[in-house]
Amino acid sequence: MSIAHGPHTLAIPGPSIMPERVLRAMHRPAPNIYTGPIVDLTHSLIPDLKRVARTEGNATIYIGNGHAAWEAGLANTHARGDLVLVPRTGSFADGWAAVAEGLGLRVEFLDFGNRDPMDPAAIGERLRADTNHEIRSVLCVHVDTSSSVRSNLLAIRREIDAAGHPALLHADCIASMGCDVFEMDAWGVDVAITGSQKGLMTPPGVCFVFYSAKADRARDRSDLATSYWDWRPRTNPAVYFRYFNGTGPTHHLYGLREALDMIVREEGVEAVWARHALLAQALWAAFEAWEAPGGLELNVRDPAHRSHAVTAVRLPKRGTALREWCEMRFGVTLGIGIGMADPGTPAWDGFFRVGHMGHVSGHAMMGTLAAIDAGLKALAVPHGAGALEAASRVLSKA
Incomplete structure (x- = not known):
């Protein structure tokens, strides 16, 4: 029994758990994807996504899971052969590093195990030793979903600045955004990524990349951003379909609008x-x-x-x-x-x-x-x- x-x-x-009202919002016929209400709805999502990420920077929406967001963030900020530093606190750092290697980047780990947070001082020490500024980015998983370790991104940013190092600070916020305190601008994060299926309470299938002006300047030297991954055409596009480089994830957008209403405008x-x-x-x-x-x-x-x-x-x-x-x-x-x-x-x-x-x-x-x-x-x-x-x-x- x-x-x-x-x-x-x-x-x-x-x-x-997906709220019933999110699921009900998605249960509708397909809309016109060129003009009309879906266009206005999509425009309304960007300011609220930025409120969740706590940024005045840029926000883009990709059709894909967190792995897609990893690739988008890396492709827009790096050239083949660049070195990235990955402080490791669990398995999702390994996954992010594998994506970087697949793009032709060089990866260096600082392994802090599966039970302890990143040591900002150790990151600062490594950056001070990088006198030629080979390290282009520090890839930090804010909360590693495998180990449940949460690291101090603000302290890491302070170490980067104290070292006088130009490396970008990337933050994987897939498990943390909309759950743990995260302040993209106040903490000096250059690229933040998340997905729809955790704190944002929307079914899996869309992901988000937030980026600063400094990160966008790195796009100038990137040779990895294909027409699909390029974030510039997706940011404030004059033509609607450029948000998604094609057909948008229409029903996810309806659900996301409802979820953001709950997060930003109600609670x-x-x-x-x-x-x-x-x-x-x-x-x-x-x-x-x-x-x-x-x-x-x-x-x-x-x-x-x-x-x-x-x-x-x-x-x-x-x-x-x-x-x-x-x-x-x-x-x-x-x-x-x-x-x-x-x-x-x-x-x-x-x-x-x-x-x-x-x-x-x-x-x-x-x-x-x-x-x-x-x-x-x-x-x-x-x-x-x-x-x-x-x-x-x-x-x-x-």
């Missing part, structure tokens, strides 16, 4: 950040109460460096069993571990992840934690007591 019948909860770190970006911070603190309180020898352990030990959107959890040899129990018996889907396995173990058996991004409420958070609590008991996983009480105390103080 299963009690998973009824509404299912998706607690993976993207795609996140407000700062309130969205505060909600995510509070829900994350409740989740951490529960997991800290559960921690026990032989049981689960939060991957990131310092709360100051934990994501407010995703939490990676270590559970030796039992992560898969817990995930399967929660999904099949309770109707709650948790995320698999990605690239976090210890040597000699299956790809993700020793880890799982909880996504708490986008359209998430206190009710949803407590339901997910209750499912995990029941699973730990059913599987006889060693764990401490009082987790749900700890989480509810955090939320009760809101």
